[in-house]
Amino acid sequence: MVTIDQANQDFAQKVQSMDGGETLMLCFQCGTCTASCPSGRLTAYKTRKLIRKAQLGLEDEVLSSPDLWMCTTCYSCMERCPRGVEIVDIITLLRNLAVEKGVMSAPHKKVGEMLVKFGATVPLNSEYEDKREALGLARKPANTLGDEKALADVKKILKATGFEDLVGGN
Ligand code: SF4
Ligand code: SF4
Structure with missing residues (x-):
């Protein structure tokens, strides 16, 4: 109580x-x-x-x-x-x-880890890529999911700001 x-x-x-x-x-x-x-x-x-x-x-x-x-x-x-x-x-x-104070829910932490790894909270998979292609789009979007430089830049920011350490790194 x-x-x-x-x-x-x-x-x-x-x-x-x-x-x-x-x-x-x-x-x-x-x-x-x-x-x-x-x-x-x-x-x-x-x-x-x-x-x-x-x-x-x-x-x-x-x-x-x-x-x-x-x-x-x-x-x-x-x-x-x-x-x-x-x-x-x-x-x-x-x-x-x-x-x-060091308290973060496990699912939120997991989402943070995805961001560190893929530069996005929802990673691409072949199903999404097929759907994009069927719509006449490039298989990968021109963001962190499809552009290595964009991903490297975001990773740099997440490291420099301490976010990577916060959610447990790469
Ligand atoms: S936050 Fe707003 S809606 Fe919620 S109990 Fe208080 S006054 Fe009511
Ligand atoms: S934002 Fe939505 S989920 Fe969050 S407390 Fe308000 S009603 Fe509930």
Whole structure:
């Protein structure tokens, strides 16, 4: 059980002071976000609850929660929120804070690894290539998936920015 004495009073202020976190305290817990959330229909994730925990300063609870990674960033909640809470921006910045503490969900890490390896989160395969050809397109697109120099450039950037190390390298 989580108790309020586990709250870090500075956490909500910190989130509010960051880009994208300014609207955190506008949430009045109506639950429209939870009702709109396609991910919440299939998992235990409750958007409203996550926002409330962040408001209360339950830093460890929020940043270590698997729920934080359940959002698909579909924006359904944000479009409907009556208080204009920038929910997806808040979730994104909470994820960034979690990663700073060494917490990242395995599937997200895997997607990051794909980016490091292929310069794209969805690699090409022969089925896609056949479909492209059938449409009269080059078998490979003129991006990191089809251009070695573009891929080398992206890899350089991912290394220089520390992203490669973050997701476990090549
Ligand atoms: S819809 Fe907006 S105001 Fe309502 S609970 Fe969600 S974030 Fe809070
Ligand atoms: S953006 Fe995330 S939290 Fe909002 S409705 Fe979509 S999946 Fe749910």
